Amino acid sequence: MATSMGTQTIEEIEPFEASEEIAAGDVVLIDTREPHEYQEAHLENGRLVPPGLLGDEIAEAAPDKSARTILYCRSGNRSALAAAQLQALGYDNVASMSGGILAWQEQGLPIVSASGMTAEQRERYSRHTLLPEVGVDGQLKLLNAKVLLLGAGGLGAPTALYLAAAGIGTIGLVDDDVVDASNLQRQVIHNTERIGMPKTESARIFIEALNPDVKVVEHRLRLDSSNILGILEDYDIVVDGADNFPTRYLLSDASVRLRKPVVSASILSFDGQISTFVPFEGPCYRCLYPTPPPAEMAPSCSANGVLGVMAGTMGTLQANEVIKLVLGVGDPLVGRLLLYEALGTRFTELKVRRDPDCPICGENAPEIPESEMGRFPDYQLFCAG
């Protein structure tokens, strides 16, 4: 197949044709992408020549202008442009691989991932890497991601389970509680044998058994204004499953300061809520809830009960949001609040807007001192959870 580019005609070949030529030998294979893309995954023996350096580096990478030279990029556009440039430089046997490395991978052809997916990892994550939205690049993003879970309980347990299975490279767990028999109806990463064990330790044992790729960091403490910034700093994304309002506001204020996205959910009886707060791109928790409710409007799961599977439903929705944020695909719940009612099996979506007068992320909001984070003028008036 040939493609016209300006006055030139570029030869385009399909990935399987390229693979046959490469296997037969005597092919110069050039990767016309950027270094970070190349590092994530490339074709074996592919030589990196970024588009901006083509004029300077091609003579060294492909000294013989009459040799068969195959160019590839991510999806086939940059390699076609580079092929035209090479022809103009006098290369007379150039082809661009159509569909790029994405099409190559879709056909199940092998790649090399320089940042080190092992054979075991290629097998373990094969159902991810087969998805065009994930691929090897995406899986490497997951393996390099650092996610902090606030709570290793009802919401944290299913979230941790799926994030660990997905290969999130670092999972931090904040919890100062121990496993109790009353947790096991919903907190599926703990078990009967581990009753009495710190939840972070029980979670670490579970995660390490599920996926040795995951590094678990235990934060056996409660967050407060003196420690939250230091802990959040090391992570890319925070998952909020806190059981009390002071912690939720504290986390929101600190995450806006550090510009960390927060995936926030809550559950009670048969009802759940979830939203994703990306600082300055969408609203923050205070934009949605400017004021916490008084105690009688803020019952807890321990007082009111919760259907165990609700934790799983909302926790796995949180894991889904985290994975989308890491991959940069799809539409996260930014500016949207999703309500789930288990009894009616009904989802409702509400719009959430940034509050221009928000005291934390509003247009004229001053940076508050750390000691003020998570606080309200009438702080003492509301329930501490």
Next chain:
Amino acid sequence: MATVRIPPVLRPKTGGQPEVEAAGDNVGEVLRALTAEHPDTQSQLFGEDGDLNRYVNIYLNDEDVRVLDGLDTAVKDGDTVVILPAMAGGAF
């Protein structure tokens, strides 16, 4: 008539009903019809000054009435008014 969605924390005040039908030409009238029918919801929704409590979010269909006309926002037959208090149940 509008449908008012009752959050779990208020359902004990509405006889356990998750949804209540209420009449009114605007959001304020619909909510007052609700409090007339279920008086125990009054103090949860409205302060002593008659204003909506700040910790309660009210949506007309999917839009926060704070960005519409507040309690004066017009309600049509078949609209849904969602009462949404913050919830913090979760993890531990």
